[in-house]
Structures are given as structure tokens and as C-alpha cells.
Amino acid sequence: MTHVLLIGNGAREHAIAEAIRRSRWNPRLYSFMKTNNPGIASLSEKVRLGRYDEPEAIAAFARETGVAFAVVGPEDPLSHGAVDALATSGIPAVGPTRSLARLETSKSFTRNLLEKYGIPGNPRFRNFHSSDGIEAFFDELDGIVLKPDGLTGGKGVLVQGDHFRTREEALDLCRDILKSHPGVTVEEKLEGEEFSLQCLCDGRTVVATPPVQDHKRRFVDDRGPNTGGMGSYSAADHLLPFLDAAAVAEGLAITRKVAEAIHRETGVPYKGVMYGGFMSTRSGVKLIEYNARFGDPEAMNILPLLRTDFIDICRAIIDGQLDRLDIVFEKKATVCKYVVPKDYGLPEDHPEAASTSSRIEIGEVREAQLYYSSIDQRPDGLYMTSSRAIGVVGIADNLAEAERIAERAVSAIRGPVDHRPDIGTEPLLRKRVQHMKILKAESI
Ligand code: AMP
Ligand code: GLY
Numbered sequence: 498m499t500h501v502l503l504i505g506n507g508a509r510e511h512a513i514a515e516a517i518r519r520s521r522w523n524p525r526l527y528s529f530m531k532t533n534n535p536g537i538a539s540l541s542e543k544v545r546l547g548r549y550d551e552p553e554a555i556a557a558f559a560r561e562t563g564v565a566f567a568v569v570g571p572e573d574p575l576s577h578g579a580v581d582a583l584a585t586s587g588i589p590a591v592g593p594t595r596s597l598a599r600l601e602t603s604k605s606f607t608r609n610l611l612e613k614y615g616i617p618g619n620p621r622f623r624n625f626h627s628s629d630g631i632e633a634f635f636d637e638l639d640g641i642v643l644k645p646d647g648l649t650g651g652k653g654v655l656v657q658g659d660h661f662r663t664r665e666e667a668l669d670l671c672r673d674i675l676k677s678h679p680g681v682t683v684e685e686k687l688e689g690e691e692f693s694l695q696c697l698c699d700g701r702t703v704v705a706t707p708p709v710q711d712h713k714r715r716f717v718d719d720r721g722p723n724t725g726g727m728g729s730y731s732a733a734d735h736l737l738p739f740l741d742a743a744a745v746a747e748g749l750a751i752t753r754k755v756a757e758a759i760h761r762e763t764g765v766p767y768k769g770v771m772y773g774g775f776m777s778t779r780s781g782v783k784l785i786e787y788n789a790r791f792g793d794p795e796a797m798n799i800l801p802l803l804r805t806d807f808i809d810i811c812r813a814i815i816d817g818q819l820d821r822l823d824i825v826f827e828k829k830a831t832v833c834k835y836v837v838p839k840d841y842g843l844p845e846d847h848p849e850a851a852s853t854s855s856r857i858e859i860g861e862v863r864e865a866q867l868y869y870s871s872i873d874q875r876p877d878g879l880y881m882t883s884s885r886a887i888g889v890v891g892i893a894d895n896l897a898e899a900e901r902i903a904e905r906a907v908s909a910i911r912g913p914v915d916h917r918p919d920i921g922t923e924p925l926l927r928k929r930v931q932h933m934k935i936l937k938a939e940s941i
């Protein structure tokens with residue numbers, strides 16, 4: 498029997514919990530959560546509610562429950578040193594130490610790492626700690642992207658055309674950012690199609706999982722504000738309709754080099770997930786950012802397809818033996834759609850932004866998998882909070898069927914909810930393929 502600690506309370510962690518519980522090692526799951534997730538709680542032996550910025554509380558729970566190792570879901574506990582505190586108690590973890598988690602928490606650390614070690618994939622960029630020289634650098638770029646240094650939950654990036662128009666506005670924004678952050682990275686705006694490549698790393702060996710495309714924008718046709726992610730899909734051939742094997746290999750090659758570079762740079766092997774957010778552009782695959790964890794929603798696309806025992810994978814990551822394991826994913830397509838409160842992503846002063854918790858009811862769902870996120874179980878039923886509520890995943894032989902399964906399940910969830918009906922549909926996929934074709938044609 499294996500005792501495992503899971504840290505995190507979202508739908509991503511619900512999917513991780515399920516992968517752990519499917520193991521042949523008869524695992525007992527112990528979960529440390531910021532707020533109670535009834536989906537994870539139902540799979541757990543014991544739950545502890547606590548804060549992610551208190552690594553000592555996490556380590557204490559791990560000691561109390563006698564877990565063999567921990568799996569860290571979100572970035573918050575990583576950035577606050579949960580893995581370091583666990584290591585001090587002799588408990589290994591799937592997840593990087595605080596210093597290694599800079600791969601996600603510091604945009605400038607990662608850009609500099611790629612540059613220092615001659616790894617391809619960086620757009621043109623410069624880090625600034627004051628506004629000196631920013632204007633001159635703007636003149637070298639066709640389009641501008643601004644990234645505050647530090648964790649921003651994927652919502653702190655400002656893109657020219659989406660969030661601001663002129664260089665003057667960009668300069669004002671940089672000055673604002675520098676008031677509240679130690680630095681800002683200014684980079685070239687890339688054009689292309691984004692994909693997520695979640696890789697497993699034991700410090701030496703890097704293994705890719707099937708690529709996924711997330712949809713960050715709140716509304717249909719990629720309109721509206723950026724969110725944590727409204728849904729995602731993956732294809733049965735483990736490529737994407739707009740992405741060939743060579744492009745996936747490019748993303749993996751970059752990640753392998755980064756794993757080696759971060760080891761040399763810090764002297765510590767990276768054990769956990771290296772999730773590269775890449776963009777396929779007319780001039781090859783470029784790196785948007787790394788995350789030090791699985792994606793949410795992207796974990797829900799790949800973990801249900803995993804045929805290799807997840808606990809074996811965790812152990813191999815911890816022991817540096819991933820090269821000995823054959824990691825297999827079922828050749829199926831997946832479509833994940835997040836059911837969110839109607840007012841999710843709207844500014845607080847928006848007329849429709851109610852932001853009170855509302856009750857939802859889940860009718861009969863036969864085929865799809867449901868992963869709970871911000872869901873509160875009360876005596877009279879399930880309530881949403883103000884964030885993404887339920888990840889609904891359809892799995893089938895092809896994307897069209899996976900999408901239909903997801904849609905059918907979404908329509909069984911009743912209440913003041915919303916989702917993106919376009920995710921995984923043929924017209925949207927065609928648009929992505931067309932976009933890529935046009936970019937490639939322009940580059941010839
Ligand atoms: P991030 O938090 O780095 O994932 O950025 C959020 C979103 O901003 C990404 O998913 C991209 O859509 C966009 N973005 C970030 N960096 C760039 C870039 N250099 N060029 C174009 N878009 C970008
Ligand atoms: N899907 C975006 C993220 O997990 O950061």
C-alpha cells in the first residue's frame with residue numbers, strides 16, 4: 498500500500514487524484530487543499546485545509562500521514578517552497594524546488610537561461626528594472642508584449658493590439674508594472690498557433706505527453722479577456738490538426754536542453770512537470786513560457802489517457818529512472834470544456850457581474866468525465882464560487898465525437914453557467930489550420 502500526498506484543490510488536481518487512485522499499488526490519498534474540493538475529498542483518505550504559502554503546514558501533514566511522496570498540483574505551493582520543506586522532512590516530491598520553480602515564476606530567469614545556454618526558441622526580449630532604455634528597445638520590435646516578473650496566474654501578460662495600442666501606452670504600462678514588480682520583460686510579439694507540451698522530467702530524462710491546445714480567451718472566437726483557460730483538446734494521433742511531428746519534436750528538444758541547462762545552472766536536478774507553452778510560427782517553434790506543473794485544463798486531456806501506472810511514473814521521476822519506463826497514452830481524442838459561472842472573467846463593475854455563489858445541478862452524465870474545480874458541497878447541493886466550476890471531458894476515437902460527448906455533458910449541468918461551445922469544433926479547428934497555412938505560405 499502506498500500513501501501519497503496531493504497538494505491542490507482544482508480540476509487539474511481532481512484529475513491527478515483519479516490517476517493516483519487508478520494505480521495498481523492500492524494507494525491511499527491524502528490531500529492538502531486551500532478550499533475543499535468535493536471531488537478530491539471523495540477520493541481521499543484524509544483532507545487538510547490550509548494555505549499554500551505555509552510550506553511547514555504542508556510538511557507537517559505529510560509527516561503525520563506518513564506519505565511516501567507528494568505530488569504538487571499548482572504553482573503557488575511550489576513558489577512558496579513546499580517541495581523544499583518536504584525535502585527537509587525527508588519526503589520526496591513530484592515538483593521542483595522553489596529555486597527550480599523560477600522556470601515558471603520568473604519570466605526573466607527562463608529567457609536568460611535559454612539565452613545563456615544557446616537554446617533556440619526565445620523571441621527577441623530584454624529585461625528591464627527601470628524604464629531606462631525601454632523606448633529605444635520598442636523601436637527594434639514590430640509588435641510588443643509586456644510581462645511583469647513574478648507569478649501572475651497567466652493573466653499579467655499584456656499584448657499589443659489586445660491590451661494596448663501605442664508605444665506611449667506601452668511605456669506607461671511598463672512604468673506601472675515597475676511600481677509593483679521587480680522587473681518587466683519586454684519581448685517581440687510572436688504570431689502563430691499556441692500549443693501546450695507537458696513534459697515529465699526526472700532531472701535527466703524528459704518525456705513528452707501528447708500536445709494539447711488550450712483556449713485562454715473567455716468568449717467564443719477567442720474574444721474577451723484572458724482567463725485561466727476555458728477548455729482544451731488533444732488529437733488521437735498525439736499531434737494537433739495544425740501541428741506536425743517535427744514541431745512537437747522541436748518543443749521536446751527545447752525542453753530537453755532546458756532541463757539540462759537548469760541542472761547546470763542550479764546544481765539541482767529538476768524533478769516534476771515542465772509544461773512548455775509554445776507557439777508554432779512561420780520561423781519554427783518559439784517558447785512563450787514554461788510552467789512548473791501540469792496545465793489546468795490540459796492535465797484533464799492527458800491524464801485520463803494514461804495507460805502507464807501513474808505511481809510508477811511518480812517514483813521514476815523521484816528516483817531519476819524515467820528512462821526505464823515505457824510511458825503510454827491511449828490513442829484517443831479529448832475535448833475539455835470548462836463550465837464557468839456566467840459572470841466569470843467579467844470585470845467586477847460589469848452590469849452582469851454578480852459574483853455570488855450559485856447552486857448548480859448535475860443531471861445524468863453517462864459518457865464524459867467530470868472534474869470539479871471551484872465547487873462547494875453544501876447540505877442542499879453543489880454551489881459554484883466565482884471561478885471555473887467543472888471541467889467536462891469527452892474522450893473518443895476522433896475530435897468530433899469527443900466534442901459531442903463533452904457538449905452533451907455540459908448541457909446536463911443546470912444553473913447560471915456558461916462555457917465555450919466552439920472549443921474542439923470543426924470550424925474552429927479549420928480556422929487554426931488555415932491560420933498556420935497562411936503563415937507558412939507567407940514565409941516561403
Ligand atoms: P503567458 O502568461 O506567458 O502564458 O502569456 C499569456 C498569453 O499571452 C499567451 O498564452 C499568449 O497568448 C500571449 N503571449 C505571451 N507572450 C507572447 C509573445 N511573445 N507573443 C505573442 N503572444 C504572447
Ligand atoms: N492552461 C494554462 C495553465 O495551466 O497555465
